[in-house]
Amino acid sequence: MNEISQHKVSILIPLYNQERYFEKCIHSICQQTYKNIEVIVIDDGSTDKSPQIADRWASNDRRIKVIHKKNEGASKARYDGYRMTTGEFLIPVDSDDYLPQNAIELLVDYMTSKNVDVVLGSMTQVIGFIRRSHYTDIGSFPYHHVVEQPELFDRYYLNFFGVGYFPIMMCGNLFRKSAVDKAMHNTRLCCNEIPFVGEDHYAFMKLFPFVNSMYRTNETTYYYRCGGSSSDRFSPTYPSLFFLSDERLKLLDQYQLKEGYRPLFEEYANTVFYHAQQLLMYKKADKEGVIAFLKEELSKRAVAQRMREFFIEHRTQNNRLLLILNSDYEGIYNSVEQSIKNLGFKYRCKKLILRLMDLWS
Helix, strand or coil, rough: CHHHHHHCEEEEEECCHHHCHHHHHHHHCCCCCCCCCCCCCECCCCCCHHHHHHHHHHHHHHEEEEEEEEECCCCHHHHHHHCCCCCEEEECCCCCCEEEHHHHHHHHHHHHHCCCEEEEEEEEEEECCCCECCCCCCCCCCCCCCCEHHHHHHHHHHHHHCCCCCCCCCCCCEHHHHHHHHHHCCCCCCCCCCCCCCCCHHHHHHHHHCCCCEEEEEEEEEEECCCHHHHHCCCCCCHHHHHHHHHHHHHHHHHCHHHHHHHHHHHHHHHHHHHHHHHHHHCCCCCHHHHHHHHHHHHHHHHHHHHHHHHHCCCCCCHHHHHCCCCCCHHHHHHHHHHHHHHHHHHHHHHHHHHHHHCCC
16 A cells, blocks of 8 residues: 555545436446545435445445434435544545546545645536536636645635635535534534535535635646536525525624625525526515515525614615615516526526426436
């Protein structure tokens, strides 16, 4: 065993009803050029054939451990898997995605040679048979450069709040377990209130202050499957982003980051409008139902109240914010209705193309 392969890597895979894609995911992991791994698959109460696929692979590869549990969401599943890890490094993987054959070897090489707590890989987007390279190629966080504290926090933490861009997905990145342990001891990284949408954002922004250093490569270490029918239907978990907005507000207050308030409030307003659009587009609510949602959401959420207080002293020309600040629910509904009309033919064509590509993948 050479020096680099002495470091055990724990791979965490929450699994829920992914019989179509999980075979490719687990195959890509077992075929890694880096062999010193343990694979922890957390079956989160799947009702399809996913558990049988996981058990079959585990029976043929002793590096794989499978946990069968009741459905509690991906965040809780990942946490249950984390508690079983024995590796020095961790890498989360979603069960419908897959890795290049040299991904773990590449990440471990950078982790050890640069002596950092986190290595950020580069993601390639997979839409049917099309691959879009370097999905995370945009942004201000530098490639091939070690960033340490306090620069790491001072320059880049605000990116989690809409000030800039940060590759927030946990999957496909390598984490030093001691850094995750420290964060787990001091804060909550897993959150049942965020069942899927926003889960990575929540975990990464809570982990970030406890990380000493990071390194980012532009070499692909992760294939992220997206598009298709799954991205073109109503998401019942999307409202978890409202809870995430409150959590982000707490962190801005905790670290006294005043520059983050305006972009957070603008992003929250966009989230409210988008969910109202989804309710109407997928016929989950009529006009009365959409307005009822708006009144409830904008009255109960801490970020909504703070947004109103903030813009008493600060100007804005953002039309969506102005409608919310004026409690103009009729105006919000009309704006949402018009945005759906504007989507029109272009949206229907995109939806059809994505579904066809999903069938061919």
